[in-house]
Amino acid sequence: MNNEVIVRLAVFISIFAVMAIWEFLQPARAAKIGRNIRWRSNFAIVVIGALVSRIVLPGALVGVALWAENVNFGLFYRLSFPLWVTVTLSVLLLDIVIYWQHRWFHRIPLLWCLHKVHHADSHVDTSTGLRFHPIEIVLSLFIKAFAVAALGVPAIAVVIFEVALNGFAIFNHANIRLPRKLDDLVGKVLITQRLHRIHHSQRWQESNTNFGFSVSWWDKLFGSYTYEASKDDNKILIGQKDYPATAGNASLLTLLSLPFHKSKKNKSKPIPK
Template identity: 55%
Template sequence: MTNEIGWRLGCFFSILIIMMLLEWQKPARHSPIKARTRWFANFGLIFVSSVVARLTVPIGLTALAISNQQQGFGLFNNINAPSIVIVVLSLILLDILIYWQHRLFHKVPMLWRLHRVHHADIHVDTSTGLRFHPIEIVLSIVIKIAAVGLLGIPAIAVLIFEIALNGLALFNHANIRLPQSIEKPLRLILMTQVLHRIHHSQKVSETNSNYGFSVIWWDKLFGSYKNEATKTDEELDIGLKEYPKAKQNASLFGLLMMPFKGK
């Protein structure tokens, strides 16, 4: 697709810079670790993940979507419906898929070993939205490849979804607190920063809630929505109790090895 990389990188870095500037100007919470220490590990992890993903899954999702369309493979490539309807349905189905993928990574012990790298961060900011183990990234890509292939999702829907997935992950992990006049109506649709920090609580019942990365609809529909935590947003204990030390969360090598150590 023309200018796909430009669109994706342009949106990604624009949102990243805006969120980091807002965090710097008016942070919601103060980090127990120096930002540059956490950022080296978190941004380093996304670099490693990108390299590993490129080497293990060389085909891109949009390229796959275009190939499927040309060959008439997949559900949506074999039904007669307006393009806008297919795109909207594709976005909804991909969103639900990622919601259930997220829940699965919390419920299956072997998958939780990978996903706890994300939750072990003892502070949540924009960089946390990029902090995922390379194996989890690869598994997520494989799941999306299967969905794009079987459903015949069009390339434009893939591009929109990937931009939204990355952009909203940066947005709802940002260490900011929106004014109540904005946050209150916004949380009726989107997963705001306050709602998502509940998901990063050390309390298990709160960690296992608010799985959505974009809208709150699926959490409400499938019974995992939590409107507020037992503690205020300022006092909420972030991270995992089994990783309380700063050095366990600020080492790139430690994060890469985390799934293979401990219970």
């Protein structure tokens, strides 16, 4: 398990460093408030979320996978697939779980109150990929833990999935813009930065699309894919209208308390079934 943490951290730092430098040198969009203000809060909240997760589930998802293996629990332990098939199917199924989890957090008002912390960021960059309320982090952890146990996902598949999930979260939130032809090509398989910025639009018709964190297949398969926004990528209004780009709205205290602000109207609209 210690090796799993080291691998995840090493990959995370590497991808974050590359994307952060890239967006610093060639930013796709200009931020409305200083990066230091946003980054302090975005980094602080992910640290809090990580600490809470370790307290709630000390063994993390790998621990759940090892438990399932020890007691021979879960679907894949009832089947006789080769390891590579089990690992491949496990990663794909976990990715589908995350896709639907994301949709639920937009569709269900109580869950949206938590997920809104992520969408209230007035600018999308690498740090936005870290910005989730600790309660959402814990709920997501339990959803994934249930899936890992029920499916009997091998520990190696959990590591691959978690590394990929973290890496793609940094990649598609980065404030960069691929050349359009390359974006179109990559977007046939992956959620690019341009496609994910559509998901962060203030227009609910756009923010309730492109839910995938990695591949674009699930959005296409389940009818939630948007290829073009109503405005040019440079002109999409990012964030939430009721949380304008101010230093106060970017503070850690605001991020932690945002789900409990009764005066803030839920802007998320129902998603077509």
